[in-house]
Amino acid sequence: MNINIVCREIEENDRRIEELKVASNNLYNISCLDCSDLNIEDRVGNTGYIDFITPDDMNEAFNKGVDIYRRKFINILANIEYENGSVKKTLSTLFQRYSGDDGLWMIGGDKNIPTLMESYGGVNIEQFNLIRRLLEEKSVDITDEIYKKCRITEYNPGYNLSNYSIDRISPRKIYLEIIQS
Numbered sequence: 152m153n154i155n156i157v158c159r160e161i162e163e164n165d166r167r168i169e170e171l172k173v174a175s176n177n178l179y180n181i182s183c184l185d186c187s188d189l190n191i192e193d194r195v196g197n198t199g200y201i202d203f204i205t206p207d208d209m210n211e212a213f214n215k216g217v218d219i220y221r222r223k224f225i226n227i228l229a230n231i232e233y234e235n236g237s238v239k240k241t242l243s244t245l246f247q248r249y250s251g252d253d254g255l256w257m258i259g260g261d262k263n264i265p266t267l268m269e270s271y272g273g274v275n276i277e278q279f280n281l282i283r284r285l286l287e288e289k290s291v292d293i294t295d296e297i298y299k300k301c302r303i304t305e306y307n308p309g310y311n312l313s314n315y316s317i318d319r320i321s322p323r324k325i326y327l328e329i330i331q332s
Contacts, residue, residue, distance in 0.1 A: 189214035
């Protein structure tokens with residue numbers, strides 16, 4: 152392989168990581184202004200991760216916090232509305248994969264509630280941008296491009312591949328869940 156190609160690929164990867172760090176910090180800082188802290192104390196899920204939060208734990212559609220490993224996280228309770236009028240509730244927890252590393256965030260959640268998006272390989276720029284829009288606008292129309300680039304899958308992370316399903320009805324809108332106090 153040509154060394155120039157390798158160098159360009161390394162530079163492109165470094166640029167992408169920096170963009171992800173900026174996007175994640177921007178999202179976390181915006182959410183700091185617009186949502187409340189979720190104090191999870193020293194709780195962890197069965198896997199040792201932050202995969203235990205349910206809608207009952209949340210007091211807003213967006214919450215933020217820090218887990219026992221000092222990793223930032225953001226919870227999003229959102230509904231997906233489909234063209235046929237059906238609605239699916241999702242709960243997603245975006246979290247830093249490693250404490251202090253803003254370049255790699257993942258999406259997880261409780262095994263009984265679907266997540267909004269899949270994050271294999273890490274949350275991408277398009278996903279951060281969609282979440283930011285959702286936070287700012289409270290509702291986002293879903294295009295085919297957004298659906299694909301943001302990996303909207305309504306995935307149930309139940310640690311069993313038989314739980315994986317993608318609805319064949321195209322989603323038309325994502326909106327934040329209204330939580331009554």
